[in-house]
Amino acid sequence: MDLSTLYTEIILQHSRNSQNRRQLPCATCKERGHNPTCGDDITIELQVEDGRVVDAAFTGQGCAISQASTSMMIDLVRGKTTAEAQQLIDMFLAMIRQELGSDVDLNVLGDAIALQGVAQMPARVKCAVLAWHTFQEAIKTGA
Amino acid sequence: MPHLPVDVQALGADFLAFSGHKVYGPMGIGVLYGREELLLTMPPYQYGGDMIEYVEEQSSTFADLPNKFEAGTPNVEGAVGLAAALDYLEGLGPKNILRHELELTAYALAELSRIPWVTIHGPRDTVERGPVISFAVEGCHPHDVATILDCHGVAVRAGHHCAQPLMHYLKAPASSRVSFALYNTPAEVDILIASIYDVRKWLGYGS
Ligand SMILES: [Zn+2]
Numbered sequence: 589m590d591l592s593t594l595y596t597e598i599i600l601q602h603s604r605n606s607q608n609r610r611q612l613p614c615a616t617c618k619e620r621g622h623n624p625t626c627g628d629d630i631t632i633e634l635q636v637e638d639g640r641v642v643d644a645a646f647t648g649q650g651c652a653i654s655q656a657s658t659s660m661m662i663d664l665v666r667g668k669t670t671a672e673a674q675q676l677i678d679m680f681l682a683m684i685r686q687e688l689g690s691d692v693d694l695n696v697l698g699d700a701i702a703l704q705g706v707a708q709m710p711a712r713v714k715c716a717v718l719a720w721h722t723f724q725e726a727i728k729t730g731a
Numbered sequence: 732m733p734h735l736p737v738d739v740q741a742l743g744a745d746f747l748a749f750s751g752h753k754v755y756g757p758m759g760i761g762v763l764y765g766r767e768e769l770l771l772t773m774p775p776y777q778y779g780g781d782m783i784e785y786v787e788e789q790s791s792t793f794a795d796l797p798n799k800f801e802a803g804t805p806n807v808e809g810a811v812g813l814a815a816a817l818d819y820l821e822g823l824g825p826k827n828i829l830r831h832e833l834e835l836t837a838y839a840l841a842e843l844s845r846i847p848w849v850t851i852h853g854p855r856d857t858v859e860r861g862p863v864i865s866f867a868v869e870g871c872h873p874h875d876v877a878t879i880l881d882c883h884g885v886a887v888r889a890g891h892h893c894a895q896p897l898m899h900y901l902k903a904p905a906s907s908r909v910s911f912a913l914y915n916t917p918a919e920v921d922i923l924i925a926s927i928y929d930v931r932k933w934l935g936y937g938s
Pocket residue numbers: 626628650651653654714715874
């Protein structure tokens with residue numbers, strides 16, 4: 589495994605200095621997600637109005653992959669309708685499971701495309717998908 | 732097992748269990764020791780071939796120990812492999828194995844404690860500690876530490892180590908843990924130390 593495909597500048601930036609790491613005063617739903625076996629623990633807050641994610645943010649702690657993945661996902665879903673967000677999440681999860689055809693344009697995933705390499709590392713898949721599953725739970729229970 | 736000599740008589744143990752894979756034996760087999768007088772009073776936990784004595788229409792009696800607890804087709808290859816592993820350890824001598832492992836532990840503790848951004852959890856005394864070292868690398872989550880070390884050929888465990896209350900006490904989200912076995916060498920400790928410097932580099936700290 590080539591570490592340079594995983595610990596890229598963009599992942600380190602998102603995991604350390606994310607603008608998305610904060611609390612959301614007007615949150616309409618909130619969901620905590622954690623990987624009990626390894627200790628990644630995040631809380632995602634969303635402000636959903638008329639079926640649109642007006643704002644999103646997160647708090648918590650964990651490895652660089654889980655924290656970067658959370659921040660990237662938030663950039664991606666902000667401003668989208670929950671249906672659009674759901675589609676992007678399905679696409680991200682399929683990318684990690686290596687179920688996407690070569691004709692699919694991954695650029696719609698924004699910075700999260702940098703997590704593609706995680707598919708080659710079974711031990712880190714849980715870290716990468718945590719935020720995306722947590723978001724799905726949040727809109728199921730909150731919106 | 733296999734890091735400390737174990738004497739069930741001296742311990743006064745009622746029961747004692749260990750796994751085959753921890754003593755360099757096969758997976759899927761282990762040892763359960765039970766004191767004879769306790770085993771005699773216990774009913775079989777499983778019924779099947781080779782564990783009965785007489786079977787009548789309304790009653791049956793069970794075989795003697797240990798057959799009473801060994802119903803069905805036994806895991807013969809597992810038992811043979813485990814016996815070979817235990818013979819091998821016995822031949823090396825448990826005291827020699829422990830001395831080798833503790834020498835490696837002492838060396839690793841000395842090297843790790845020279846790195847200012849590494850925190851060692853637990854006592855510095857190798858006898859109290861045994862041949863394992865849990866540690867934290869400042870600014871680097873144990874998952875990332877383990878992945879990067881893995882790419883350098885060093886396998887450590889990262890996570891809670893089934894000890895969440897202790898992790899809360901240490902105020903650590905998780906920890907990385909290196910453990911030494913009879914086949915490790917001082918040169919491998921050097922690789923571990925050099926690789927820990929590389930962890931910091933990959934995660935964006937100069938060194
Ligand atoms: Zn993780």
